[in-house]
Amino acid sequence: QKEVEQNSGPLSVPEGAIASLNCTYSDRGSQSFFWYRQYSGKSPELIMFIYSNGDKEDGRFTAQLNKASQYVSLLIRDSQPSDSATYLCAVSTGGYQKVTFGIGTKLQVIP
């Protein structure tokens, strides 16, 4: 079992809709969870991070954690074509030293 699992997509949503991205993780002791956006040919850039104590909202983005089911979600409201990218879920594991990434979900926002 992979430490962090994501559906590679692509996930297609119309402009203005809510995009919902999910990932599951295997280490029940994980404490930090991250969402990165990566455009083709570019380095990942951080969108959101949450600790194990709660959800977080930042503008159009909301990150939610379900510890019991061991999954993390990212909601993007009012999706824009510029949101089209690969979204990487990352989890801090191994005594919080390692940061392990999922394969990423490719999001396509259709104008």
Added chain:
Amino acid sequence: EADIYQTPRYLVIGTGKKITLECSQTMGHDKMYWYQQDPGMELHLIHYSYGVNSTEKGDLSSESTVSRIRTEHFPLTLESARPSHTSQYLCASRNQGTAFFGQGTRLTVV
């Protein structure tokens, strides 16, 4: 904007050569990471360090080595480059919070 720098940005080198990819950060972060990523593929952790003189191998054995003599510097060395090493190499650093990435080194071994 994160202060983490990688050099060179692009490198084309012949098989068998020894190369060192540089990564430096000015944020005083203890933890640093090297990832390998092929186009359109997932990030694979190659090495990481949680402080000076501490390094660990990641999930992907890439026949590379790292050193951490100074907090701000985390170079990656390939003793003998092979075409299978052709990839994008990304360096990242963090403290307790988020990891910030450098712009990457795109390596081509011919």
